[in-house]
Amino acid sequence: MNDMIIGSNNNQMSSSQNTAPVGVKPCVLNMSGIFRSYVQGKKTLDILKGSSLSIARGEMVALVAPSGAGKSTLLHIAGLLESPDSGDVLICGRSTRGLIDRERTALRRSEIGFVYQFHHLLPEFSALENLVIPQLIAGRDKKTAVERATQLINYMRIVDRAEHRPSELSGGEQQRVAIARAVANAPSLLLADEPTGNLDPKTSSFVFDMLHNLVRESGLAALIATHNHDLARRMDRCVTLNGGQVIEMKL
Ligand code: ADP
Numbered sequence: 592m593n594d595m596i597i598g599s600n601n602n603q604m605s606s607s608q609n610t611a612p613v614g615v616k617p618c619v620l621n622m623s624g625i626f627r628s629y630v631q632g633k634k635t636l637d638i639l640k641g642s643s644l645s646i647a648r649g650e651m652v653a654l655v656a657p658s659g660a661g662k663s664t665l666l667h668i669a670g671l672l673e674s675p676d677s678g679d680v681l682i683c684g685r686s687t688r689g690l691i692d693r694e695r696t697a698l699r700r701s702e703i704g705f706v707y708q709f710h711h712l713l714p715e716f717s718a719l720e721n722l723v724i725p726q727l728i729a730g731r732d733k734k735t736a737v738e739r740a741t742q743l744i745n746y747m748r749i750v751d752r753a754e755h756r757p758s759e760l761s762g763g764e765q766q767r768v769a770i771a772r773a774v775a776n777a778p779s780l781l782l783a784d785e786p787t788g789n790l791d792p793k794t795s796s797f798v799f800d801m802l803h804n805l806v807r808e809s810g811l812a813a814l815i816a817t818h819n820h821d822l823a824r825r826m827d828r829c830v831t832l833n834g835g836q837v838i839e840m841k842l
Pocket of ligand 1: 630659664665
């Protein structure tokens with residue numbers, strides 16, 4: 592299962608990219624000294640003020656903080672969707688400071704998967720096609736992409752929904768497809784913003800179990816923003832944002 596979920600890509604970290612001492616797991620994500628402000632009218636909002644966070648391969652980290660604290664900002668910067676005003680984000684040991692847009696996009700496509708609170712699946716395509724398309728964009732041939740999409744559909748236990756469009760799926764099924772899509776290109780890092788926040792408690796727990804198993808079995812590094820303390824407690828570590836800094840917290 593491990594090989595099936597993550598091993599079919601060539602984007603695993605090379606030792607030259609990310610050398611860690613023996614016994615220390617190499618970092619997939621390393622954010623250091625991140626500052627980010629937004630200008631709103633005449634005011635400047637300082638959201639991140641020197642935030643630092645490292646996540647190792649196979650580590651699952653919960654991000655728990657009140658609304659407006661900067662969780663989405665941190666996730667967007669970790670996911671190379673937004674640039675920090677200063678500081679650096681290293682993905683698999685590679686600094687992203689100074690990368691041009693094309694390089695950032697290529698790194699994001701190969702190494703990072705996203706899951707959002709709302710599924711953001713392509714409405715006019717089936718569940719299976721939603722998993723095939725990102726792989727074709729990444730350069731996989733169609734046969735391999737369909738094979739991998741089918742394996743993921745099996746893994747997420749939505750085989751009988753594979754040919755259905757997102758509007759014909761339940762909320763839990765939509766999120767399972769969205770999670771499968773996030774790992775379709777075998778990334779090293781999974782970022783999720785309230786991935787079960789839109790689901791009822793029972794479905795939320797079931798979908799989280801699947802996400803949890805997937806991360807565990809594939810050895811992904813994961814940063815998952817959630818308001819749900821029960822889910823957060825099941826992760827390896829929990830961090831919060833306080834005064835624009837990332838700090839470890841006990842729940
Ligand atoms: P959270 O995800 O914890 O709710 P966000 O990162 O979305 O927090 O937002 C943190 C703060 O930054 C909020 O006050 C929000 O209004 C502000 N903010 C976020 N993005 C922008 C933007 N693009 N322009 C202006 N202000 C923003």
